[in-house]
Amino acid sequence: MPDPTVLFPTVLGGVAALLRLPGLLRNPHDPLLRAVMAMLVAGVGVFFFTSVPVVAKINELTGVPNAAAPFDYFWAMACAASGIVLIINWRGGSPERIRRATRWCIGGYGTLCVALVVLFAQAEAPVERLRDLDTYYANTPYMREMIVLYLVGHTAAATVMASMCWRWLRHVGGELRAGLALMVTGYGLAIGFGLLKFTALGARWAGADWDVLSTEVARGFTSVAAPLIACGMVLPIVVRRFRGRWQDWTRYRRLEPLSRLVGGLAPTRAAVSVPLLASVGVRRLQRESLIHDGLLTLNPYFDLGLRARTLAEAVADGATGDRAAADADAAMVLAAVETMRADPERRVIASSRALQEPAGEDRDLVRISQALVHTWKRAAGGPGAGGATR
Incomplete structure (x- = not known):
């Protein structure tokens, strides 16, 4: 031995x-x-x-x-x-x-x-x-x-x-x-x-x-x-x-709610196939890319006034700055998704000459995703909870 x-x-x-x-x-x-x-x-x-x-x-x-x-x-x-x-x-x-x-x-x-x-x-x-x-x-x-x-x-x-x-x-x-x-x-x-x-x-x-x-x-x-x-x-x-x-x-896991909501909204998706054995880092990058594409597609539908009102209400209720901003962004994204669904011919996108602001570039996507979860829990059975899955 x-x-x-x-x-x-x-x-x-x-x-x-x-x-x-x-x-x-x-x-x-x-x-x-x-x-x-x-x-x-x-x-x-x-x-x-x-x-x-x-x-x-x-x-x-x-x-x-x-x-x-x-x-x-x-x-x-x-x-x-x-x-x-x-x-x-x-x-x-x-x-x-x-x-x-x-x-x-x-x-x-x-x-x-x-x-x-x-x-x-x-x-x-x-x-x-x-x-x-x-x-x-x-x-x-x-x-x-x-x-x-x-x-x-x-x-x-x-x-x-x-x-x-x-x-x-x-x-x-x-x-x-x-x-x-x-x-x-x-x-x-x-x-x-x-x-x-x-x-x-x-x-x-x-x-x-x-x-x-x-x-x-x-x-x-x-x-x-x-x-x-x-x-x-x-x-x-x-x-x-x-x-x-x-x-x-x-x-990757915490971005799932936001990915389910906006990940399939882009009119064309990049033909990038992720190998079956791809690392979780590669999968995270792909999920983030899909979310950014979806937010860019939603940009013409964003109601910045709604975001400002939601942000003020969250701050008044005692939410911290980051949490309040995430709640406001989540509310704006949910509203934009509903507005986009009401515009099946995409007239708003076709007539939009300029985006209102960069879509999600400086936002905390994880916080927004988790804020969506809390929003859906509060409004169980509402349009956000049932219509988010793509």
Whole structure:
């Protein structure tokens, strides 16, 4: 059975990368999106390639004991570098400064990766260690330096990320603040991972055996840190996407009464077919377009005097400005529909040389639609309630 401490963060990171992929495909040259994708892919690589079965397979395929070590460290450095590049882009600034800082970061961690490979090539590490390589070779020349370099690079990146996210956290709110809080927690645990590793190494250098800190406790820290960081990155995206779709659906639903009343009044309708699986945002736009076309057709029938009287009565009854305006617009639209029905030959439209005012351009269509509902409820069985369906 796969190790859940490896499987869960690997799958979660993969899902997070897939959620980011559409945005990257639409904007392949966006440095921020590229940094996020690189970090997520590197994070998945870290957990996948450091799992014990994969480590053993890499060693077997290469025929070199512990060959997976520099390979795994490469993925860790790639994750660290992409995280810092991500922060550089988040922080903003001139494009030239961002490119320069990005080049320095990639160059620095690229050099570190080369140094790790060189040190491993110089070391003598004939015994394969799948779980405790760090502490087993803590006193072996070149292996010791390779391990320390890896931990320094990893811990430095986690510290920078935690610091930057913490400073940003204090200036934002909502889902972004929640996401940053998760990331700060995750990077705090990543710092703890490095400190535990250093502690276990220090114990080995002093002649003690605290290997459990490296092999068990530290691994537990990073297994929790990775999902927290991935969730922190994904949470703002998911919440914003869900909120946008929910707002589209709510507006679409609340526009239904007004759409039923005026949506079919235009003499000609645009031949635009909405696919069966079209998003609710597309359906909302189509409904709004039909309403605007209907209001434009009704414009010659609008009685602005009736609207003014209804508005004054609503204000006198204590209605707020927006609610009173919506009630007045609803009354004017209902009256215009009845007047238009009494003019089947459309003489008023044919003789109208100019519209009285823009039809619904600056009006709150949702408020008007909901005002129609209240009007029909008050006048149940009246002409508005029965004749609105098209």
